[in-house]
Amino acid sequence: DLFKFDPKRDPELITHAAYPCNAEAPARALVDAPITPTEKFFVRNHLPVPDIDTTTYRLAVQGPGIPDGVALSLEDLKKLPKKTVTVTLQCAGNRRKDMHDVKPTKGLQWSQGAISTATWGGVLLRDVLKQAGYNTPPSTTTTLPDDDQAISHVQFHGTEGYGASIPFHKAISAQGDVLLAYEMNGEPLPADHGAPIRVVVPGYVAARSVKWVDRITLSDEESWSHWQRKDYKGFSPSTEMPCEEDYENAKSIQELPVQSAVLLPAKGQNVTLTEQGEMVCKGYAVSGGGREVVRVDVSADGGRTWTTATLKPAATDARPGRQWAWSHWDAKIPVSSTIKGKEVEIVCKAVDDSYNSQPEKMEGIWNMRGVLSTAWHRVTVKVAG
Ligand code: MTE
Ligand code: MO
Numbered sequence: 001d002l003f004k005f006d007p008k009r010d011p012e013l014i015t016h017a018a019y020p021c022n023a024e025a026p027a028r029a030l031v032d033a034p035i036t037p038t039e040k041f042f043v044r045n046h047l048p049v050p051d052i053d054t055t056t057y058r059l060a061v062q063g064p065g066i067p068d069g070v071a072l073s074l075e076d077l078k079k080l081p082k083k084t085v086t087v088t089l090q091c092a093g094n095r096r097k098d099m100h101d102v103k104p105t106k107g108l109q110w111s112q113g114a115i116s117t118a119t120w121g122g123v124l125l126r127d128v129l130k131q132a133g134y135n136t137p138p139s140t141t142t143t144l145p146d147d148d149q150a151i152s153h154v155q156f157h158g159t160e161g162y163g164a165s166i167p168f169h170k171a172i173s174a175q176g177d178v179l180l181a182y183e184m185n186g187e188p189l190p191a192d193h194g195a196p197i198r199v200v201v202p203g204y205v206a207a208r209s210v211k212w213v214d215r216i217t218l219s220d221e222e223s224w225s226h227w228q229r230k231d232y233k234g235f236s237p238s239t240e241m242p243c244e245e246d247y248e249n250a251k252s253i254q255e256l257p258v259q260s261a262v263l264l265p266a267k268g269q270n271v272t273l274t275e276q277g278e279m280v281c282k283g284y285a286v287s288g289g290g291r292e293v294v295r296v297d298v299s300a301d302g303g304r305t306w307t308t309a310t311l312k313p314a315a316t317d318a319r320p321g322r323q324w325a326w327s328h329w330d331a332k333i334p335v336s337s338t339i340k341g342k343e344v345e346i347v348c349k350a351v352d353d354s355y356n357s358q359p360e361k362m363e364g365i366w367n368m369r370g371v372l373s374t375a376w377h378r379v380t381v382k383v384a385g
Pocket of ligand 1: 041042043044045046047089090091092158159160162163192193194206207208209210211212213
């Protein structure tokens with residue numbers, strides 16, 4: 001049984017594939033919860049959960065700048081300064097179903113729950129590289145550390161065979177907050193989320209936050225893993241079947257574009273208006289690269305008129321340019337009593353601090369793999385009579 005080390009999981013998770021486990025967070029666990037309860041955090045595994053003996057576990061760190069390579073035990077890692085960061089992880093395929101409904105895509109049919117947020121505790125990757133002998137330039141230096149000709153990527157290998165990489169500048173930056181996490185929401189990291197150690201790359205697609213990491217390699221090349229080179233890339237809507245060459249020429253997804261979704265009401269729900277005749281809506285919004293969500297617009301008439309949602313306070317550890325977690329929002333949309341008994345379309349869209357916003361329609365961003373599915377989120381509901 002290849003999956004004998006897969007843990008028991010919360011029955012409320014919405015399972016799209018059982019072996020390996022791919023399960024999204026139920027909307028009601030995400031509503032009003034800036035931190036996702038650990039057992040409701042979405043799970044995206046490409047392979048069986050590995051069995052790792054924490055006493056013999058070693059993290060290999062190697063590459064130019066670390067001439068001999070090192071192997072760090074958990075104890076070695078835990079001796080480094082502990083850091084906690086609140087980070088939202090979002091799968092590249094979050095909301096694929098919304099794109100698929102416009103034109104078929106290939107992949108797990110995620111709704112809006114392939115996203116969750118945790119407070120991760122661990123050590124900074126830059127501290128580990130320093131510990132391994134790499135001479136991390138101080139954050140005040142004027143010399144760009146990524147001037148290093150021999151190193152432009154940091155590759156991560158997971159024990160079960162998964163792999164990915166991120167640009168070196170992100171890994172080494174004092175503002176990058178890239179973590180090797182051993183804790184999730186104050187508890188030891190669970191098996192499903194990468195125990196004993198996972199990478200957490202804030203502001204980047206979750207595919208780079210490699211779980212069960214056992215090898216870190218500094219390199220002049222991206223990871224040669226299938227998931228770095230032959231997946232998690234975007235294409236033109238006219239590229240129906242990306243070939244080898246298309247994959248080689250396309251850029252790997254790293255920082256994510258701005259995204260938002262309605263969590264409440266749910267699709268098809270029978271909605272009761274408030275006494276003041278308002279429609280109550282709640283959801284999340286998030287952008288990549290540490291960009292802050294500055295506005296969310298919500299509509300109850302398919303996008304003809306808009307109400308500005310109220311944004312909940314950011315994670316307390318958020319800093320300018322380092323908004324690593326989503327924002328929850330809610331809105332009370334004034335509606336005409338004539339919509340009672342009728343179907344209406346709720347729509348939301350977010351704007352980030354670079355004034356990036358979401359495209360209106362899926363058609364123009366459609367891609368066969370259904371990644372980067374960020375068009376306006378639309379939810380049709382029935383208003384109680
Ligand atoms: N790391 C390993 N080792 N194996 C994996 O299958 N999946 C990646 C990433 N890291 C994966 C991995 C993808 S695509 C996603 S979306 C996130 O882990 C999901 O993290 P989670 O399961 O903790 O939610
Ligand atoms: Mo993913």
